[in-house]
Amino acid sequence: MSVTSNTRVVDPRPARTRAAIYAAVRRLVTVDGAEITVNAIATEAGVSRTSFYAQFADLDALAVSMLVDAFRDIGHEDITARQNNRATRRDLAQASSRRLVQHIAGRRPFYRASLDWKLTSRVHETVIEAYADQVLAVIAVDPPILPADLDPGDAARFVAGGVLAVLTTWLRDEGHDWGSDHHVLADRLVSAMPPWLTESS
Structure with missing residues (x-):
């Protein structure tokens, strides 16, 4: 007698x-020109254009997808750390910001x-909402x-919009010295965040 499974x-x-x-x-951005x-x-x-377009409508959609996935993964790590009471809110905010800056820095040309x-x-709204x-x-x-x-929703969108505005300025500004250490930029982001998000109660 066969057993039919409803598991997809x-x-x-x-x-x-x-x-x-x-x-x-990630590989292409390391190649000059x-x-x-x-x-x-x-x-x-190693995929066809058809396979690419089956996943992403265009390069915009790819950029958004990469960012949204990064927000999700970084957020999951942050939440796990908070549930385990591993560090202070400021330390956790710094760790998350550093992971985000590292992600973007590793794909900066794109x-x-x-x-x-x-x-x-x-597109802009989608990225802000995903971060929020x-x-x-x-x-x-x-x-x-x-x-x-x-x-809380207003607060989350305010933080998301601010962080993304600073990161956008960093991406555009080739001449300004933001510091070679990406931790410097991440720490600047945390310093600009509202105290209720980074300070322990």
Whole structure:
């Protein structure tokens, strides 16, 4: 007698394709003068253009996906650390900021190029909302003492928008000395955050 399972088998191929594309971007940005195009990325990833477009509508969508995945992964590590009471809020905020800056620094030419693309306002909003979602998740697991009239959603979007504005300036500004140590930029981000997010109660 056969047993029919209702468990749906997840096709691992799309995830592998996305991982290959992400890895291709990481490799291409280390090559001086390398083109950051769909063709170049697909070739480096060993996938067809059709496979690329099955995952991402365009390079904008790829940039957003990479950032959103980074926010999710960094946020998960942050929340796990908070649940285990591993460090102070400031130390945890610094660790998360450093991971985010490292992620962007390792792909800086790609993200820098994305600033010159004709991004829609929806793309910008999507990135801010994704970051804000992670801030809200942190607030939920490690509730700070918020000012009485401050809405958590507003607070999360304010923090997300501010962090991304500083990172955007950093990406655009080739001439200014932000410090060769990426920890310096991460620490500057934390210093600009509101005290309720970084200080212990």
